[in-house]
Amino acid sequence: MANITVFLCRCFGEIDNAIDFDLLRKELSKDTSVSSVSIVDSLCLEADIEKAASQIKETKADRVLIxxxxxxxRGNLPVDGLIKEGIERHKIDLVxxxxxxxxIHGxxxxxxxxxxxxxxxxGLAALQHKEASKDMRVSVHPDALIIGAGPAGLAAATSLAKTGFKVNILERASAPGGMLRLISQLYPTGEDAADKLNPYIDEVENNHLITFYPQSKISSIEGCIGNFTVQFSSQGEDNSIQSGIIIIATGAKIFFPTGLYRYGEIRNVITQMEIERQFLKGSFDAKKPVFIQCAGARDKERPYCSTICCPASLKNAMRLAGENPGSEVFILHRGIMTPGNVLEKYYRDALSMGIQFICFEEEKPPMIMGNDRVEHVEVYDAVNGITRKIETDLVVLSTPLVPNDDSVRLAQMLGIEVDRYGFFSESYPMHPLETKMDGVFICGSARWPVASDQAILQGRAAAMKAVSYLRQREIxxxxxxxxxxxxxxxxxxVPDSCTGCGxxxxxxxxxxxHLEKLEDRHISKVDMxxxxxxxxxxxxxxxxxxQIPEHNYRxxxxxIKRAF
Amino acid sequence: MNQPRILIFACKWCGLIGADAAGKKRASLPARFRVIPVECAALVEPDAILRALAGGIDGVAVLGCHSGGCRYNNANHASIKRFELLKDLLDTTGIGGERLLLSFGTAHEYHQFEEIIENFFNELAALPPLDPWLSPFGVVS
Incomplete structure (x- = not known):
């Protein structure tokens, strides 16, 4: 028979008028499972908790009901206090x-x-049937693995190396840098992308804690937090590494707008990435460029805003206008997205430079006119309600970032989730860099299109999240x-009754x-x-x-039986 | 006047906060409901609901978080489907699906708790009382 001590807290007499405590005590004393009933004034005060703890020890009660x-x-205070005094969690219940x-029934x-x-x-019934779950500890491998060497991955790697942990970076390309290597300048500062990237690359090359695996391809990932085993090939050689945590920084890829706005069919219709490539080679000559925003974004297939294309267009438009005096630059958009204090000023700078903005509607996209090269663009100006014909020698399409082709495969290997577009998704609210799997973190454009400064920020944040696990010997x-x-x-x-139905x-x-094969049948196994x-x-x-022992069916x- | 009794399974992270808030603002509700806190609405076994109804409790309410706001990776989303099926079962057995109330809301919608429970009381009061004789007749094994 259980031996339960009951504490009734009066809350300094606050609830005396609604509940008759003496009557309650009399009724409870009749219960054979109850060994003693005490009425206390304030169980939330430390002195009273200590008194209660010593009383429990004296009466040798094996369960406590508060x-x-x-x-x-403040109900958590007596519970936590008693746990600190050495009473197990499942032996205490709070009513x-x-x-x-x-x-509520005053x-x-x-x-x-x-x-x-x-x-x-x-509560008494619950206490009599509550059991404790088993716990399990695993040792933590102190190395970190980062998948992807873009700005997010590099920032995470250098931050982790700074805190003294060994880092392995797997990268699909042959050199680190990710998409930053394809870009000439960064918005809104206008600094060279290479200037931002080079310190990171130097550190990856020179820091002995960081190992970089170029041209790598992952074939399998197994294990859970503390001990992931990753099989991969790098430069044709098969390899395997252990790691305590995994940070995913695989980034995203640029959407190629084949078929949109006659891209690929007519010369001088190019994408934002192609203009970046031209800028990397040197200056660019275009007297009347027209930028078209949301090419392939914010439509039925990809209803999301890629967030980086509007500022990128502003950057390139301002650069073209600055390098070619007397040029006329148009940006055709469906609403310019420049959130924040810095980017809004960037937009105003573009306005004051004389760049012309025309807002069009999704139903009436601009028409590219010309035979073998673009001659003019016809666009319905949604604000003024007129169709305008803009002479042009270059059309630049702003295309969104889309998830990498193998993001779903990687997500399946890790057991994490992707959102409806294929970006890695955090699985629960208020924990933006963590995924459904403990020890797997996401950062940068792999989780959502972001600019490099945001990617670096997220990479560093993910690294710090990872450190909180890596620094533990055991979890x-x-x-x-x-x-x-x-x-x-x-x-x-319960292995005897489990039928292995799945x-x-x-x-x-x-x-x-997961199901485990026994000699004659399958049974379910739970990975704690x-x-x-x-x-x-x-x-x-x-x-x-x-069953969950703390909340079992008995x-x-x-x-339920005792509820009324 | 029929005096219905209600058992509430409240998710700790949303429904229970509503129940607490109702108490904090000294709402006045009939003393004929009992709350069993659960970690997640997904933990409520359909079996437990049937047992409660078979034991003569007039109505069972399951309060969980919004779909998408679950702390257990949308575990509550699966429970919605399960309870809809259970409602069908209650309808076909003659107990009536209206005796099972599902409500999914966030912690900041705690003010709804009072209203939800009051309405449920009124709805159940219009139904005939559910007697404990149901179980020997094999409604619930």
């Missing part, structure tokens, strides 16, 4: 009799005391929580369940490092073989 205010108020009972004392009694009874599964505080438990399979494997949002105790597997299990059943 009836007080909820966790969101909310203030917000959930006394305050005008019905009879109902309130009945409800308080029922709630405490439910306990119970600390890998999605919510404040430790995990509430881990799902547990419902839980399909239902688990964290890919923690991945399990977050959401309970989806519990709900879909046809015969109750999957406990819920007993609570």
């Amino acid at each position: 009836a007080a205010c909820p966790t969101l108020s 909310d009799i203030r917000e959930g009972c006394a305050w 005008n019905d004392p009879e109902g309130a005391v009945k409800k308080a009694k029922d709630l405490i009874n439910m 306990a599964a119970s600390t890998l929580s999605r919510v404040p505080g430790p995990k509430s438990g881990h799902a547990r399979v 419902n839980c494997v399909a239902a688990c949002p964290f890919e923690a369940c 490092m991945r399990c977050k105790a959401c309970g989806n597997c519990v709900s879909v299990c046809p015969n109750g073989s999957m 406990m819920v059943g007993e609570m």
